[in-house]
Amino acid sequence: MRLRFWIVNVGLLILGVLVGAWFLSPTSQDQVGAQDPLRGVMQARNLSLDDALAALRTYTPTGVPDEYIMFASGGHSGHVLVVGLPSMRILKVIAVFAPESWQGYAVGHRETEEILKAGGKEITWGDVHHPALSETQGDYDGQFLFVNDKANGRVAVIDLRDFKTKQIVKNPLIYSNHCSAFVTPNTEYIAEAPQYSMPYPVGTYAPLEQYKEKYRGPITFWKFDRTKGRIVPEQSFAIELPPYWHDLCDAGKRVSYGWAFCNSFNTEMAVPNILQMKMPLEATTARNEMDYLHVINWKAAEKLVQEGKYETVAGMKLIRLATAVQAGVLYLIPEPKSPHGVDVSPDGGYVVVAGKLDPHATVYSFQKIQEAIQKGLVEGKDPYGVPILKFDATKAAQVELGLGPLHTQFDDKGYAYTSLFLDSAVVKWSLGEPYFKGDKAWKVVDKVPVHYNIGHLTAVHGDTVRPRGKFLVALNKWSIDRFAPVGPLHPQNFQLIDISGEKMQRLYDLPIPIGEPHYAQIIERSLLKPFEVYPQVGFDPIKMAADPAHTVQPGKERIERKGNTVEVWMTAIRSTYTPDRIEVNQGDRVIIHLTNLERTRDATHGLAIAAYNVNLSVDPGENATVEFIADKPGVYPFYCTEFCSALHLEMAGYLLVKPRTQAMK
């Protein structure tokens, strides 16, 4: 009886457990639960849990803005890419060094064609390497973006109120400004040094046999006027450097404010001559075990300029090498083999150099550098008389990271992240004091593979005085098999990595559909305050102010002829041009002033003119001007290239060019 009693009870208990288990089992949840559909999709699409987590960490629903904005160089597309994080969607391509007709940039638009002419009006492309956001006290302020054109030695200014290029300056001394753009902590200057030294000013000829005597690698400090939003060439200066090949630079910050640090390679001063020597530059420029870190006191250089201790070369104030050395503006420090990246820690106390043919990060102490300078701890001078500070006297640490270390970024917890080109990996390691003490310092703590051949990497505010941590992006040079094939020219590959935890986690692969990005910077979106529509009708994006003289008022549209010049005062509003008929004679100069009368966000209008290579893009409230010679007779439709309403296709007109003689007809 008792036995049977317990058998039944235990039996019922087990039955109950099973019933209860069944009740909440996956199969039963199918009917009720909200979780299983997720598992169903994961199974159907063969997604691992990590995949699913990555999907949920990056997916950004409609109408939800991304938390961070990345400005990435567009490499040899000449453009800049604007990417939202964590969704990794490319939000905009900003045209900088190449005409871009969607934006109406330098395709008939008079003002932007003027901007692009800097450096020669025949130059229609650029090679953007290193974007630099404007800084206030060493942190991004969200006001301006600066980028370089390595191919032609130019620097551009982009205003982040409207995400448009405002200025391009051509360096009169150099080309190949790989070391650019980087800014000083309050955007006093944008610096630029050449990769491949050359005789200057540009256009100067000197045979390679005179390389050591006549070639030089000056670093230029372009003065930036924040209120004007422009570089001021007259207030800029350059410092002559030896003809080594200059790689990246970084500005000192906090304790090292006022200083700059530049890598160099080819301190062998080898020159190309493979047909005769049968030796490639790869070999001849990489013989020395040590190259030179350049330590530059730009504050002292600024003082030299104020004291008039410069020569003017092709309009640029140039501090000669001897003057710089004598004034303590320039020092060298040995650095291991063919370095690439140099990055200053958030507190300004460390200078991290990655030698691409050396497995270590070499970390210099700014304090030790200063002591070495004061105590004269030099091991000699280079052939140009520049004092060489002792390596051991300035070194803080050397950390073995892996093969092909290139660049370093920082987080908010005292860790450094370095890209390893040959290992195709990102390595996370700890800095020394004040971040980590004793044997916690200078330690590799994590490593994650990336696909493939990483160049730069970038973290949220990762090169400022206040890194935010959270995300890091690996800028990979090769994608090979990562994406659906699109021909022999493969996209690059950006990989988003979560760095909020101890272990790095890869979240997302973004193919780069145009250009080869080199460096990028990531800013908190809340720091950007762009116009979503221009503040008033008649706004001139170049002046960044209203321009009554060129604003066409509704009702005042007209066509005025003065001799052979026909001036058209035109307005655009959904979906009509006024006037919509332009009749001129062959050979007339035609000037069209166009005002977009719209006040609605996104109500941009275009103006395309057949066969005359004109496409304007005129945002709500914006003024634009096009000027051309009507040298082709015939009938040329013009129309709006931004779909603006249901009757957008009716937003059109005709340009009629009457031939000089009817015989031409």
Add this chain to the structure above:
Amino acid sequence: MRLRFWIVNVGLLILGVLVGAWFLSPTSQDQVGAQDPLRGVMQARNLSLDDALAALRTYTPTGVPDEYIMFASGGHSGHVLVVGLPSMRILKVIAVFAPESWQGYAVGHRETEEILKAGGKEITWGDVHHPALSETQGDYDGQFLFVNDKANGRVAVIDLRDFKTKQIVKNPLIYSNHCSAFVTPNTEYIAEAPQYSMPYPVGTYAPLEQYKEKYRGPITFWKFDRTKGRIVPEQSFAIELPPYWHDLCDAGKRVSYGWAFCNSFNTEMAVPNILQMKMPLEATTARNEMDYLHVINWKAAEKLVQEGKYETVAGMKLIRLATAVQAGVLYLIPEPKSPHGVDVSPDGGYVVVAGKLDPHATVYSFQKIQEAIQKGLVEGKDPYGVPILKFDATKAAQVELGLGPLHTQFDDKGYAYTSLFLDSAVVKWSLGEPYFKGDKAWKVVDKVPVHYNIGHLTAVHGDTVRPRGKFLVALNKWSIDRFAPVGPLHPQNFQLIDISGEKMQRLYDLPIPIGEPHYAQIIERSLLKPFEVYPQVGFDPIKMAADPAHTVQPGKERIERKGNTVEVWMTAIRSTYTPDRIEVNQGDRVIIHLTNLERTRDATHGLAIAAYNVNLSVDPGENATVEFIADKPGVYPFYCTEFCSALHLEMAGYLLVKPRTQAMK
């Protein structure tokens, strides 16, 4: 005893249920299960279940290729966008009508500069509207892509083996070819008609007062030679059409093979004159209740050409209006108010017209059209003698869809999907027989809002004889508040919609960072067979074959001078140019033949020359040529613009241009 027995048993049963329930409850699963981390991220990022499902349906892990490839017009960027589905990542921007230096397209590269010169070498942009994939028996075959340049009246051919532009042809008769590109079912022809009629050939002047007499809107059928991969102008022809404004066309298929259907508006033949008339074209072109659908028998037109019944105008075989009418090549049918899209159903039996100022889709029956032609059911002729078929005799149905219907796509279940511009929505509706019978036919079954102002929409193989269903993409003109703000010029917005179920489900918002896409086509990736690397060293992408004459063999690199011409035979391989030093005299003609010796996927090399506006992009195995006059004296570094190895920065050299006189120095 019995009572107590049952109380205990029932109690234990309940306890068991609770234990079992607890055991599989979410809380207990936290310790073991794989689901809760997902829920955690959903909560942390405030994602709804629909958001999470959309994330999992679109997220595509590293190394997993997308299932579908979308080719989207780049609008007035002049480019084409290649997008992977379902991840909605832009995989490549293909340069077509504008130079693009990343691809080395027409920035010093001799062969592509030649391609771009079609239509005038001063033209450096285009307005791409309607991509058309090559078809075999009415379905995409993945071999070629055709796109138009509306601004300048051009059509381009892209070879999908390497995703590069191979040919651009300029139409000698017209500009503004909005109705282009669309292909006949076996890619016999690529058709092109002008939006804004004009006197022809291009360059002909006629005042707008002579609009009705001298302006016309011919439709051109460009002959395509599939084996050559080229359009053959000599085998192409055009048919003269009245000077209405032609909108989209579509080719008949299956039962309607051999026919084409083109919308038109401004049958009022209004001309722009707002300054005098105070009436915008928006009003004057939209007075008529009915415009005309053009029904064109291109097979019969082909026969007329074979019979020599054409005139040659500016090199184009032109069938005059009277000839076309007399031969039964051209008919008109009334269509409601300012139509925009015309789309033929997969079986070829229906022609769907969306009148942007009419809330209906008007569906014509091809069979009824043929009967009306045979029985002469005409209601008169237009001013140009074109017979007008009776509306009621040809109509199959009118389906009320909503405000501003524009374009229609189809799925694999007999449903049509139409974009509603004014409603900002996509509406799903049923076709008639053979798809649906009786009151199941011609019914709206679902509607989903999109953000905002949708123009075209595109479904997987959605305009072919065999639509695949699954996905649809809404090409929205405005994004306004959908993304993080990037200035007054907002991106467009592609929205991915799942159409596999009864109800449409929005999955993903993709901002378009460059250009305004108009139309796009989506193909199964498996149908594309691109080269991932060119098949051999010395490959010429224009010829799509090896080119021994211009291939530089390793060891045979050299520099040859003939008079004032310096010919450089150069190779590139990681990371060396041979030769790496080019010395010329000012004024010399410099020709560089460059062969990329690599066989590794993604081992592309660039060649940038400072100040000479040259950037080549040379894929593994590829040959390229640059030719320029060395008119600027001085020293010009050249270097590789594709990061190719750890010593990529050493892949460089110098071009030295010796001045005519040392005085110039």
